[in-house]
Amino acid sequence: MSLFQATLQWLTDPAHWQGIDGIPTRLGEHVHLSIESVAIGALIALPVGIVLGHYGRFGNLAINISNLGRAVPSFGILVIAFEVFGLGDLPIVIALTALAVPPMVTNSYVAMREVDPDIKDAARGMGYRELAQVLRVELPLAVPLIMAGVRTSAVQVVATATLAALVAGGGLGRYIVDGLARSDNPRTLAGALLVAALALSTELVLAGLQRVLVPRGIQLLKAPVIQRATTFKTA
């Protein structure tokens, strides 16, 4: 039996679709860890990036934090968090959150900076107070690039969550790590395919979400935004 057939058989075996090591459980863990980390990361990163961008302060910091984030090895941070906080989801969520923050800070900063100064002047001239100006004029214009940053972070968090299995965590990475440890090739390959499929679907779903969330007028106004988002890869 070829490896391909063996992998297909592994994937379609009903035994692998139930229980605590079943695909639905592992997928659930993976998605759960990722959503938690991106959400916490966004709560920290977006206000910081938006405020700094609005006032145009600490621009070097907001931009260089992505460069620093790229330089930090995700594997090392994950293991250090594991050594400090022990078993469980906490160290994994802390490490993933730390990785999720930099691209969101940089992109939301740049997004706010790029709002046309004439539009801000016009808003002030029409009598907008500062808060209203940020919420009703600047933010809607900044949303495309902010969303692109969230998308970059989310895809990287989903990718890096695969490494959680190396520090005794759950998620789809379990199949790859266990498969490698037991020289169980079909398990390893099935895990790799599931992880790849999840990463690609995350990208597609968020691209779709972006299309729905960003008003059509602004979409037409701005060039394709994902190319301008910070390139960021940690896993």
Add this chain to the structure above:
Amino acid sequence: MPNRLFLDIVQPWIDWTWLSHHVGYVLAAVQEHVTLTLVALGGGLVIAVPLGILAHRRPRLRVLTLSAFGAFYTIPSIALFALLIPYTGLTGTTAEIPLIGYNVLILVRNILVGLDAVPPDVLDAADGMGYRALPRLVRIELPLALPAIFAGLRVATVSTIGIVTITAVIGLGGLGQLILRGLIETFYSPLVVATVLCIVIALLADVLLAGIQRLAVPWARPS
């Protein structure tokens, strides 16, 4: 500390005595790390430069290249290693194919940005001066695209240095091997030394490339 399985022996983050006895071991890991990184960057450049130039001329190739490598870039490295092991085993090839693929995307994207940004007036002037296609590309377009290409090279370098640690799962890893050892033995020193060294090497490489860029492209200072 909570949740620990083992009795914690209080240990320092870095045991300097251990480090002083293992300088050679750490340096060997650094050397493997740098070699894996350089091959990934060299391979990326060898593929990306011609591909980027061709894709700049042919819109369909551009779309195809950006979407194919874009999808590849989305897939986590550990999944690609796992997919390659049955074919290329626990070798450098298995490590380099994903790393090179990721770098191709970053570099092609930046080559396209650079070439797209060459002002049409400059191209007109070059044509008027009698430049043929190839000399125009080599002497006018590529030099003008260099700042964008350097920006891509810097991002690719820093990312690669981080991702190389993950090749520890296939028995390579350079400094990743020390991280793995720290994990298996619950021994902080190799783990912390490797993580810090990784960050330092990445930032040094970034500064070095910025310096080279200053010399190579004196008319456009890097940001």
